[in-house]
Amino acid sequence: xxxxxxxxxxxxxxxMNGEVVPQEKIDNILxxxxxxxxxxxxxxxxxxxxTNQEIKAEIRKIAWNQSQVTDCSHLIVFAAWDNxxxxxxxxxxxxxxxxxxxxxxxxxxxxxxxxxxxxxxxPEENFEHAAKQTYIALMSAMTQAAYEGLDSTPMGGFDPxxxxxxxxxxxxxxxxxxxxxxxxxxxxxxxxxNLVKVRxxxxxxxxxxx
Numbered sequence: 001x002x003x004x005x006x007x008x009x010x011x012x013x014x015x016m017n018g019e020v021v022p023q024e025k026i027d028n029i030l031x032x033x034x035x036x037x038x039x040x041x042x043x044x045x046x047x048x049x050x051t052n053q054e055i056k057a058e059i060r061k062i063a064w065n066q067s068q069v070t071d072c073s074h075l076i077v078f079a080a081w082d083n084x085x086x087x088x089x090x091x092x093x094x095x096x097x098x099x100x101x102x103x104x105x106x107x108x109x110x111x112x113x114x115x116x117x118x119x120x121x122x123p124e125e126n127f128e129h130a131a132k133q134t135y136i137a138l139m140s141a142m143t144q145a146a147y148e149g150l151d152s153t154p155m156g157g158f159d160p161x162x163x164x165x166x167x168x169x170x171x172x173x174x175x176x177x178x179x180x181x182x183x184x185x186x187x188x189x190x191x192x193x194n195l196v197k198v199r200x201x202x203x204x205x206x207x208x209x210x
Contacts, residue, residue, distance in 0.1 A: 006146040011197060013068065013151035013181075015189035021073040021182060025148040029076075029182065032144035036137040040114060042092050044084065044130035045137065046174055048077040048167055058166050063158035063179070072153075072181030077167065078138060079174035080130035084118035131177045138178055151185045154178060 001009070026049070033047055050056055051074055060069040069075060081088060093111040097103050118126060138154055145152040156178055163169070163176045187193045199205075 001147075003143070006143060008197065010142065010146040010152075011192060012153045013183075013185045013190060014153070014192045015186040016068050016071040016073075016151065016153075016181065016183040017186040018071050019073060019184045021148075021150060021184070025145075025150060026074055026182070028148055029141050029144045029150075032140040033076075033137045036133075036140040038133045038136065039129070040092075040110075041096065042084075042089065043133070044081040044088070045134045045177075046079050046172075047137075048079065050075040050077065055166065059158070059163060059179070062162040062166070063155060066153075066155065066157065068153045068155075068181040068183075069179070071186070072183040074182045076141060076180040076182060077163070077176055078134040078178045078180070079164075079167075079169050079172075079176050080127060080134050082127050082130075082170070082173045082175050083123040084114075084121070084126045084130070086115055086119050089114050089118060127175060131175075134177045138180060141180055141182075145182055150182055152180055152182045154180055 030047070030049070034043075036043075038044065050059070053070065056070045056072075056075055059075065060066065063069050089111065093107070096107070142152050142154060158176075158179060160176045163179075164174075167176070169176055185193060
């Protein structure tokens with residue numbers, strides 16, 4: 001199926017059946033996340049993949065008791081950097097130079113520009129910038145899940161401070177931003193499964209400026 005056909009087909013699954021997803025499919029989703037474009041190529045986030053039912057049960061308590069959290073096969077938690085630091089910026093630039101096998105003057109000048117700007121900004125501003133990058137990765141994960149024949153449900157309805165505590169994210173200088181249960185729908189319990197997808201008409205969404 002084409003990309004657009006997959007977007008038309010997928011929906012935010014409201015009930016999952018607990019069936020375990022093959023690891024190969026999860027690996028493909030994680031690779032899609034890894035390949036996601038991010039601002040300046042910094043990839044300012046990490047992902048946690050949770051299959052432990054006790055931990056998922058704890059997260060469900062602080063996620064509006066949404067059943068998908070415990071009934072999914074794998075729960076992916078996106079966690080953004082809490083700040084941009086020189087160490088984090090240099091790591092990605094050094095990694096780029098190592099993999100490409102050479103240094104580029106323009107690239108090194110860009111490194112110095114970021115080092116002279118990002119670490120000096122307010123940490124909250126930097127976190128908000130990093131957090132936005134996780135939503136790009138979220139879309140990659142959701143789309144790849146659809147290609148794998150899986151269901152997913154993007155969720156922002158949770159207590160991020162509580163989730164950070166459950167997973168010990170603050171100690172890793174990370175903060176949770178969005179979670180994504182992945183699994184298989186329970187069609188008999190999912191009230192949304194047979195409803196028509198509703199989106200704005202194109203003319204109400206897009207303005208052409210020429």
